[in-house]
Amino acid sequence: MPSIAENIVLVCERIRYFEQQYGRPAKSVKLLAVSKKQDPGKLREAFAAGITDFGENYLQEAQVKMKQLSDLQLVWHFIGPIQANKTRGLAEHFHWIHSVDRLKIAHRLSEQRLPNESPLNICVQVNLSREESKSGTTLEQATALCDVVETLPHLKLRGLMAIPEALSDKQQQRASFADLAAAFHRLAPDYACFDTLSIGMSNDFEAAIAEGSSMVRIGTAIFGPRTN
Numbered sequence: 058m059p060s061i062a063e064n065i066v067l068v069c070e071r072i073r074y075f076e077q078q079y080g081r082p083a084k085s086v087k088l089l090a091v092s093k094k095q096d097p098g099k100l101r102e103a104f105a106a107g108i109t110d111f112g113e114n115y116l117q118e119a120q121v122k123m124k125q126l127s128d129l130q131l132v133w134h135f136i137g138p139i140q141a142n143k144t145r146g147l148a149e150h151f152h153w154i155h156s157v158d159r160l161k162i163a164h165r166l167s168e169q170r171l172p173n174e175s176p177l178n179i180c181v182q183v184n185l186s187r188e189e190s191k192s193g194t195t196l197e198q199a200t201a202l203c204d205v206v207e208t209l210p211h212l213k214l215r216g217l218m219a220i221p222e223a224l225s226d227k228q229q230q231r232a233s234f235a236d237l238a239a240a241f242h243r244l245a246p247d248y249a250c251f252d253t254l255s256i257g258m259s260n261d262f263e264a265a266i267a268e269g270s271s272m273v274r275i276g277t278a279i280f281g282p283r284t285n
């Protein structure tokens with residue numbers, strides 16, 4: 058089995074290749090390593106191979122890793138569904154939240170961010186496939202939510218995030234990303250720091266980069282399958 062370091066080299070090479078292939082500026086796509094359900098030792102390996110940004114889905118699990126890795130300069134991104142009773146922990150421990158999908162959560166995160174910390178970076182999560190089971194606001198409601206996040210004092214609106222339904226066909230993957238990218242470009246001029254389109258996972262990051270992703274969230278292709 059290839060090592061984590063070898064996987065990272067491979068994923069980075071593919072990202073750079075797709076940037077070129079689809080006419081994107083070099084290094085315009087950032088790699089976020091999704092480390093949910095992976096042991097802290099594996100994050101340490103990834104850090105040694107150049108990864109600084111990690112994505113986590115569960116607050117308690119993330120807090121354990123943050124303690125164990127506190128000697129490293131890491132940027133922590135929360136990408137999982139948000140329960141209202143977890144917002145304080147998220148506001149206090151993370152640098153980015155990609156999964157804000159309702160007003161109540163946005164207000165709580167701003168109120169609970171410590172005022173001496175830099176504003177919490179926020180992406181609004183859009184539910185592209187309108188699947189009942191998935192979190193995310195509709196594209197239509199995303200504008201209203203972005204307008205509010207932009208005005209909250211301890212939040213910094215950075216962009217949009219989506220997890221489309223799992224499709225294996227690249228053209229179908231591109232079609233759903235294209236809707237989000239269009240909304241992203243329509244909204245961007247209205248906000249001060251709206252620079253992040255958080256799309257693309259292990260199985261669809263080529264399509265995401267083709268449609269303008271600026272941050273891909275890769276787990277399996279770096280760490281291998283999640284076992285527990």
Ligand SMILES: *Cc1c(COP(=O)(O)O)cnc(C)c1O
Pocket residue numbers: 091093114136137220258259260274275276277278
């Ligand atoms: C787990 C997860 C990923 C990574 O998925 P892989 O298919 O393992 O690359 C990306 N984004 C979110 C929101 C996730 O929950």
